[in-house]
Amino acid sequence: MASASTSKAASHIPFLRHPLPIPESLNRRPLVLAFLVFLLLRSRAVTLSKDAINALGDLPQKLKSRKKKLTEEELSRVLQQVYLEKDVTPEEEADGVRKKTLLVPYRGGVVKVPIESTPLSKFKEDAPYFPPLSVEQTLKPSLSLEFLAQLRAILFRIAIPSISSSETGIVALHSTFLVLRTVLSILVARLDGRIVRDIVKADGKAFLRGLGLWFLLAIPSTITNSMIRHLQSLLALRLRTRLTRYLHDLYLSANPDLRYYRATNYLEGIDQYLTADVEAWSNAMSGLYGNLLKPSLDMLLFTSQLSRSLGVRGTILLFANYYATAAILRAATPAFGKLAATEARLEGEYRKGMGRVGREAEEVAFYNGGAREKDILTNAYLKLIKHVNYIYKIRIAYEWTEDYVIKYLWSAAGYALIAVPILFTRTKRALQGIKTTDAETRKRDDAVAGRTESYISNRRLLLSLADAGGRLMYAYKDLLELAGLTTRLYTLLSTLLNLKKGYVPLVIEGAPEIKLANLDVRVPRGRTDPEKALEEKEKAGEQSEKSSSAGDNEDAPLVKDLNLTIKVGEHLMITGSNGVGKTAVARVLGGLWDPAGDEPRVEMPRDAKETADFFAKGRLVNGSLERPRPTLYVLPQRSYMTVGSLLEQIIYPCSFASFVKYAEAVAPLQPPPAGSRLNLPVIPRDHPVLVEIYDILEKVFLAYVVEREGGLSVRKEWRDVLSGGEKQRMGMARVLWWRPRFAVLDECTSAVSSDVEGRMYESAKALDITLITISLRPSLMKYHTQLLTLEGPGGGASLEDGSDAGASSSHGGKWTLSRVGSKEERMGVDREIAVLESKLAEVEGWEQRVKELEGLLGVQDLDEGNVGEKEVAVAEVEAEAEESIEAEAEVSAVEASFISTREAEDDHDVKSVSEGSVEQAEEEVEEEVVEEDVTPQSPLEDID
Numbered sequence: 001m002a003s004a005s006t007s008k009a010a011s012h013i014p015f016l017r018h019p020l021p022i023p024e025s026l027n028r029r030p031l032v033l034a035f036l037v038f039l040l041l042r043s044r045a046v047t048l049s050k051d052a053i054n055a056l057g058d059l060p061q062k063l064k065s066r067k068k069k070l071t072e073e074e075l076s077r078v079l080q081q082v083y084l085e086k087d088v089t090p091e092e093e094a095d096g097v098r099k100k101t102l103l104v105p106y107r108g109g110v111v112k113v114p115i116e117s118t119p120l121s122k123f124k125e126d127a128p129y130f131p132p133l134s135v136e137q138t139l140k141p142s143l144s145l146e147f148l149a150q151l152r153a154i155l156f157r158i159a160i161p162s163i164s165s166s167e168t169g170i171v172a173l174h175s176t177f178l179v180l181r182t183v184l185s186i187l188v189a190r191l192d193g194r195i196v197r198d199i200v201k202a203d204g205k206a207f208l209r210g211l212g213l214w215f216l217l218a219i220p221s222t223i224t225n226s227m228i229r230h231l232q233s234l235l236a237l238r239l240r241t242r243l244t245r246y247l248h249d250l251y252l253s254a255n256p257d258l259r260y261y262r263a264t265n266y267l268e269g270i271d272q273y274l275t276a277d278v279e280a281w282s283n284a285m286s287g288l289y290g291n292l293l294k295p296s297l298d299m300l301l302f303t304s305q306l307s308r309s310l311g312v313r314g315t316i317l318l319f320a321n322y323y324a325t326a327a328i329l330r331a332a333t334p335a336f337g338k339l340a341a342t343e344a345r346l347e348g349e350y351r352k353g354m355g356r357v358g359r360e361a362e363e364v365a366f367y368n369g370g371a372r373e374k375d376i377l378t379n380a381y382l383k384l385i386k387h388v389n390y391i392y393k394i395r396i397a398y399e400w401t402e403d404y405v406i407k408y409l410w411s412a413a414g415y416a417l418i419a420v421p422i423l424f425t426r427t428k429r430a431l432q433g434i435k436t437t438d439a440e441t442r443k444r445d446d447a448v449a450g451r452t453e454s455y456i457s458n459r460r461l462l463l464s465l466a467d468a469g470g471r472l473m474y475a476y477k478d479l480l481e482l483a484g485l486t487t488r489l490y491t492l493l494s495t496l497l498n499l500k501k502g503y504v505p506l507v508i509e510g511a512p513e514i515k516l517a518n519l520d521v522r523v524p525r526g527r528t529d530p531e532k533a534l535e536e537k538e539k540a541g542e543q544s545e546k547s548s549s550a551g552d553n554e555d556a557p558l559v560k561d562l563n564l565t566i567k568v569g570e571h572l573m574i575t576g577s578n579g580v581g582k583t584a585v586a587r588v589l590g591g592l593w594d595p596a597g598d599e600p601r602v603e604m605p606r607d608a609k610e611t612a613d614f615f616a617k618g619r620l621v622n623g624s625l626e627r628p629r630p631t632l633y634v635l636p637q638r639s640y641m642t643v644g645s646l647l648e649q650i651i652y653p654c655s656f657a658s659f660v661k662y663a664e665a666v667a668p669l670q671p672p673p674a675g676s677r678l679n680l681p682v683i684p685r686d687h688p689v690l691v692e693i694y695d696i697l698e699k700v701f702l703a704y705v706v707e708r709e710g711g712l713s714v715r716k717e718w719r720d721v722l723s724g725g726e727k728q729r730m731g732m733a734r735v736l737w738w739r740p741r742f743a744v745l746d747e748c749t750s751a752v753s754s755d756v757e758g759r760m761y762e763s764a765k766a767l768d769i770t771l772i773t774i775s776l777r778p779s780l781m782k783y784h785t786q787l788l789t790l791e792g793p794g795g796g797a798s799l800e801d802g803s804d805a806g807a808s809s810s811h812g813g814k815w816t817l818s819r820v821g822s823k824e825e826r827m828g829v830d831r832e833i834a835v836l837e838s839k840l841a842e843v844e845g846w847e848q849r850v851k852e853l854e855g856l857l858g859v860q861d862l863d864e865g866n867v868g869e870k871e872v873a874v875a876e877v878e879a880e881a882e883e884s885i886e887a888e889a890e891v892s893a894v895e896a897s898f899i900s901t902r903e904a905e906d907d908h909d910v911k912s913v914s915e916g917s918v919e920q921a922e923e924e925v926e927e928e929v930v931e932e933d934v935t936p937q938s939p940l941e942d943i944d
């Protein structure tokens, strides 16, 4: 009855076209809704209890397994194994798909995570969606159509690739809860009004009913809020995971893509892009979805609700309000997108600096460079902080405007919207004219109650509207920031997807050689700083003619027109001064740099892919236990130690999982130990593959490291644990284990003692490995048959031996190839021999003299009158030196004869030897060789 009268009273109030005091029919709506919510909760409660029951059922099992955590040994096995390989179909295999089960240690146990790599065809399909950006676009991200295109490409090609992906489900659920929250907000606003109305009317029963409903509504409202937060975080995590997995597959690509190597030429601080930017983008994206959808929905629904009660005039005023707000805020909003992108870049620079100091801590410590590094890092940090501070400062003005407009202007507008009709319409006049009979008084009371209810509801709706407007404005700022992050992420993806594929050498099946023809070696064009590039572009616009002529000025090649054949068994040594391009040749051989020049040609005997497949799948070649050999294995100048066990250092880049598969193919493994929770077999110590590993360690004189560190499976930070020489020996162990057909050894024995070096070289040769050594040490020549001398882009200005490389070439990149034993090589060896021998002679002389003096004096005190003694000693040493020169002449003659024998074999023209007669020496040597039955491997052997 009361509600009927309320409705009637309300209908008297002209500004309430649809009176808010709820009539009989409408009055049931909250009840129905409350009932629905109850049902929902009930079903939820049932599910919860089912889950709870299930969980309770599993509890003993779980507790039991929790109690029995992995032992340390099991954990180390898991860490070593990392993953289990899964089979793929031949089509998937051809498309580069790999399936694995990752073993992740988690809360004392192991969680198995299935992973599947992105097919190569997917990258090909995606590339057209990520065309490269211009410099302007990279530097000035904005809310434009380009931004939408970038966002669409990232979202629908990578982050949420299909409608059936789990991310779609999360978005759908998230959206449902967002809508639900808006609906619940409206219900709360209505109920609020109703409760106040009942208080004004002093209707206790209705008030209590309203209060009951209030509590009921609170339950779904709070659940909705926490679910929205949870789903937002979940969505962010999923987006990040998708992007990260995709980027890992793309970035860490195998030869010939090598994107992790090539991309550094184009993007600075790429690790910041790959880690922090991906995370920031995912958070911004998932947050923005909620921040944009919810307030937009709120605005829509609240506006429609309000316009029903405010009438046409009110609605027009409301929209005018929106328009004014948007115009003010747009004018007051700074370029947050650009600011966010710059902040990410500066953050990356700072992190990079920190990482460098961490990585090179020992070097910095030796130089005591802490203070200098501090300056560099503080500089980078202050640059970042200044920028962040600047953002904060401009945010003050922006947020002040926003707060003022949204909170106060909108509230004032809200008051006006509600008050104006009440104060200045017929209603007021009508109400004032009513005579105060009892019935009319009641009617008037009802009208006041109705107005109060409508006021409270509208006020709440308006406050919510202001809140939604505020969030929408924040969302606008977030959207600008997202534009900045999107541009960075897009730049990363488009750079990686559009990177030019590396040069693929021509594979000649069964060829016994590596062949290089018409090959120029040039430093690849480096990265250009986008800001500088923009400046240059602008300048170039002004003086385009000048710049075009400047473009022709290309750097001279490091090596020009190289034609070289490296036959199996013909060991090559590459030498030349520092910086002439020795490593650069290895970079071309290894596929890191593309060959330049006129129709360059690089021919390789066989693809190393077979090796990779072999280790991934444990397949044997023709059923034999012989594992395939990679064509080329390059040992770089700087030793690299990977994360993992000692064994993994030797077999790098083969993983332990692949190694186990290979071992299993070679000979049976031991079953897992009894009671082990891991189903991982064990390789026994006497297994042939481990025997081989230990044998290799013996050969490189590292067996003691296994003893010292406590076994092959010990995991340590090997970069710090092993000494420089040990790391280089580990490199040689890798060569001996992989047994490549050709091994490039780039100054990789510089810290190894020469006797060990020699034995390692011999071990490698014994395994039929053809060596391509890059070194400045003439003592290594004896292990090689060919010598490539580079003269660098300057054209051979600095070869010290005075050989025929002195003629400077204007084009640069001169090179000479000779047989070891030729004039150039001999001169280098001669020089080294002379130095070594004079030192040797000195030592002998002094030792002898000391003995004599000790014999003469019988006492060690040489202080008194030692000047005379020293003179005598020097005279004696000189005599010794003379003797040694004679001995040297003999040695030189031996060498010369050896070299000339070789040269004669190779039809080389050997004419001059500085001391002694070649013919005579040759005869002598030949006699010696026959008598002693020694193969004259090296001219230095006698001395050794």
Ligand SMILES: Nc1ncnc2c1ncn2[C@@H]1O[C@H](COP(=O)(O)OP(=O)(O)OP(=O)(O)O)[C@@H](O)[C@H]1O
Binding pocket: 523, 526, 558, 577, 578, 579, 580, 581, 582, 583, 584, 585, 637
């Ligand atoms: N990524 C690069 N960007 C620019 N220049 C480079 C790059 N890599 C190498 N260079 C230049 O190419 C030249 C040859 O380098 P390379 O490493 O081949 O020298 P090298 O002959 O092996 O010297 P060293 O004996 O000192 O090892 C050097 O002048 C070097 O500065």
